[in-house]
Amino acid sequence: MSHPQPRRWVAGLLVSAGVLAASIPPAQAHLVQQAGHGKGSVDWSSGQITVTGSGAPPDRGNAAQRRLLTQRAAVADGYRQLAEIISGVHVDSETVVKDFVTDSDTIRTQVSALVKGAQPGAPRFLSDGAVEIDVTVNLYGQSGLAGITAPDSWQAPGRARDSARPDHLAVTALFALSALVPQTLVDSCHLAAAAVKPVPAKPRPAGAGLSRKPLPIKTNVVPVVVTSQYTGVIIDCKGLGGQPAMSPTILDSSGGEIYLGRRDMPDSFADFVINEGIVGYTDTIAEANQLERAGKNPLRLRATRISGGFKADAVLTDDAAKQLVGAEANSKIMSNAKVVFVL
Incomplete structure (x- = not known):
């Protein structure tokens, strides 16, 4: 058995202010942010990202076919929204997931897999024939964003990733989810792909790995003597x-x-x-x-x-x-x- 060794981790997933606006009602115990132009939310207390995908009925097919196609389009819309939101999640106070995706093929693949593996909820059928479906992913856990952004040494066996090779098309590729639902179906249901323009990544400080955050200086404060046993x-x-x-x-x-x-x-x-x-x-x-x-x-x-x-x-x-x-x-x-x- 190997002995535990000190590790360094750029920890943290803060959702970009450009994607999320805080919505924290005083009566609620959970810390929740609204996301995706009001169609999604991030519950930081329970650790979940949820979006509502919507699909409009196509003009072709019988009633059963239209309902099925509309449900599939709603799921695809949910996946696209998740991809947009996740790209703005902060790994630390200076770095977003999009930066990691741009710099690492493996992280790009894992983030794309996370989006494609999101769990759709039960469909809600609206009076005009449209369908809404909630789609959820986890922030925490090895199968969530935390498991993707943690360092290789923290990953389960077989999940080590390449953290160095850049791929500047990764942000665009993240949203290429056409394999889930044919583009013709998306077009027929009047859905547009999430248009997220690549933004030049911030330069990385020396020794900071994939992070854009400068290496920290540890505190040098002299502690007071504390006798209480705090929990x-x-x-x-x-x-x-x-x-x-x-x-x-x-x-x-x-x-x-x-x-x-x-x-x-x-x-x-x-x-x-x-x-x-x-x-x-x-x-x-x-x-x-x-x-x-x-x-x-x-x-x-x-x-x-x-x-x-x-x-x-x-x-x-x-x-x-x-x-x-x-x-x-x-x-x-x-x-x-x-x-x-x-x-």
């Missing part, structure tokens, strides 16, 4: 304009990294963060207090601001940073990913 930490980011991510970074006031980003971590950490995400999300402190992840005695800290190009990283005051680092030394709350963000 987790709740970072209150309400009202600061933060956006959810599967692994946002926690920083001190000077930009020193306290929690994750590309911090060294043991292999034993991999399964948990792939399946559950680096942090949990709620939209209320009360709900955060009820999460098993936070435990019965969480440390509660208020972020002073949000950082990162896509507003994913929480910044603490130096006093709060010292308290968090001290609590980690005593209770290992960050080492066990017992972290919850409230947005």
Whole structure:
């Protein structure tokens, strides 16, 4: 048996502000964003992306044939919407899935397979003959986006991927789903392919792998002595304009990294963060207090601001940073990913 070795992971999947607009009703415990021009949503609490595909009935065929063709077109529309949304998901605060797809044939193939493997729900038949079908994929798990964007060393045997060879046609190829539904059928049902123009990728900092995020500087704050046994930490980011991510970074006031980003971590950490995400999300402190992840005695800290190009990283005051680092030394709350963000 091999001994666990430190790994580096660019963690995090933050959906692009260009694709998603936050919709977080105060009465809801789940942190949900509306996506795809109102036809989809990302539930960051349950870890699912759901879109509603729609199909209009064609002018040909008998009633049964038209219904079948319309259902197939609705599923195809859902797949196309998922492809568009996933391309804007953030791997970290400076990098989107589209950047990874552009740089790696294997990731392109895996993302395309994720879209094609999405699970359609039951069809809803509308009075005008149109059909709507919900299509869902997971953010977390080896079969979700987290499993695709995790490093090779975290993948199950046989899933290692090429992370270096570029393919600048990958973004366009991601949406080539015509094998699922013939283009003639799509045309007959008045569906247009998702038109996503390739955007030049940001340059990659030296040593950053596929990420566009500069390598972090670890915090140098001197921790205070913490004697309490905390079961987790709740970072209150309400009202600061933060956006959810599967692994946002926690920083001190000077930009020193306290929690994750590309911090060294043991292999034993991999399964948990792939399946559950680096942090949990709620939209209320009360709900955060009820999460098993936070435990019965969480440390509660208020972020002073949000950082990162896509507003994913929480910044603490130096006093709060010292308290968090001290609590980690005593209770290992960050080492066990017992972290919850409230947005």
